[in-house]
Amino acid sequence: MxxxxxxxxxxxxxxxxxxxxxxxxxxxxxxxxxxxxxxxxxxxxxxxxxxxxxxxxxxxxxxxxxxxxxxxxxxxxxxxxxxxxxxxxxxxxxxxxxxxxxxxxxxxxxxxxxxxxxxxxxxxxxWMMFITAYGGVVDLAGLSAGETILIPAASSSVGLAAIQIARMIGARPVALTRTGAKRRQLLDAGADAVIATAEEDVVARVRELTDGKGVRVIFDPVGGPALARLVEAAAPDATIVLYGRLDAEPAPLDVGAVLFKRLTIRGYELFEITLDESRRHQAVDFVRRGLTSGDLTxxxxxxxxxxxxxxxxxxxxxxxxxxxxxxxxxx
Structure with missing residues (x-):
């Protein structure tokens, strides 16, 4: 049996x-x-x-x-x-x-x-965590070297994968977590900075970290009321990739900010990548290279x-x- x-x-x-x-x-x-x-x-x-x-x-x-x-x-x-x-x-x-x-x-x-x-x-x-992060951060949002990415729920497996992928391509990952209890672990995991959302002003900290410019890529599994702060922290022409709804509460949306900042708010799931043969092969190759080199752990x-x-x-x-x-x- x-x-x-x-x-x-x-x-x-x-x-x-x-x-x-x-x-x-x-x-x-x-x-x-x-x-x-x-x-x-x-x-x-x-x-x-x-x-x-x-x-x-x-x-x-x-x-x-x-x-x-x-x-x-x-x-x-x-x-x-x-x-x-x-x-x-x-x-x-x-x-x-x-x-x-x-x-x-x-x-x-x-x-x-x-x-x-x-x-x-x-x-x-x-594979779940690294391909999920690769699909949202690289395939969809096109994060590139030198850019800053905001990563809510950063201590999750996918959040940690996004931190590593950002560093692998030369971008700057900023981790969001509810309290400061995991700050040291997230910094050790490769985050350039950590924002404790229940203890700090997220928008003010993002502006401080980006010289007032905001962030172009946000990779969010939470949604809910916190989405309003992410929209406010986003730079013009930013992409917000939503890959979960850990907070099932309705998400308020400042339509004016979305309109005049020209934001893209994009729902995303892993299977967009893994059920497409070409994109799956590209993702597997990217992750395997990172695992072999040690950039992804x-x-x-x-x-x-x-x-x-x-x-x-x-x-x-x-x-x-x-x-x-x-x-x-x-x-």
Whole structure:
């Protein structure tokens, strides 16, 4: 048998179970992976809670990210062999594939070899956060060397990835976090400056840091009332990329500021990149180069064993982490 993370109803972390399921057989264009580590994301938390926009079909599996070894390949699959060390790019819906389990099926287009310098835990944590950040910051907003980028919720895995990507291309990342408790960690992670939004005047600090010019790129997963301050802090012709709504409260919008500053406010999701073959390859190549050179390094907050997957979800949702939450799978 094979153990997999499943749930039979939407709800909190307590609905998750590690259950025995049959060993799957890869079909055309698929591979079977014996996992070693599983990466957790807000997407899984929302999917489990029925808030993701795609309804689970019960009993439902879960999971976008995993690393491990190829156990078998299906018909028509080339470029992979049994025993290859691989990791999974989120390039599918969780209603089609799920990879949080011991033996899992993934579409071959979503499976990549990762740099050998990565541990299993690191390999399971790179693709969601770095491709999400790459897509919003580089592909859409076109951040370039010398520019300043504002990164709310900067201690999240994607926020940390955005900091590293900004530094990799020679830009200046300014991290936003609610209080000063994570200031030192964010500076150590590469932020050029840190603004504690509950303790400082965000707009005044941005003007101070940019000689009154404001920022051209803002990469925001929060939304809500704080969006008004981001609009005010934006430079003329700025792009605000919204990739989440951690704050579900309505977002006030100064239409005059958007109009006369000529702002672009752009909703964005990872799958714009990963479901487009050309853009996915460009993103994977960019991230792999950064991982190989050491410019990009996954930050892992805490690991949990597979049987404690519900505790891992609780830790993720508590919001105190800096970096990625990872579940390890015993051999």
């Amino acid at each position: 094979n153990r997999a993370v499943r749930f039979h109803e939407t709800g909190g972390p307590e609905v998750l179970r590690v259950e025995d399921v049959p060993v799957p057989v890869p079909a055309e264009g698929e591979v079977l992976i014996r996992t070693r580590a599983l990466g957790l994301n807000r997407a899984e938390s929302m999917f489990r809670g029925g808030e993701y926009g795609v309804d689970p079909v019960f009993p439902s599996g879960i999971g976008y990210e995993a690393s491990g070894e190829i156990e078998a390949v299906g018909p028509g699959v080339t470029g992979f062999a049994t025993g290859d060390a691989v990791s999974v790019v989120p390039a599918f819906m969780m209603t089609d594939y799920v990879v949080h389990g011991e033996l899992v099926i993934a579409p071959a287009h979503a499976v990549v070899t990762h740099p050998e310098n990565l541990s299993w835990e690191e390999a399971a944590s790179v 996954p930050v892992i907050d805490k690991t949990f064993p597979l049987d404690a997957v519900a505790d891992a979800h609780r830790h993720l949702e508590a919001g105190g982490q800096v970096g990625k939450v990872v579940v390890t799978v015993p051999r």
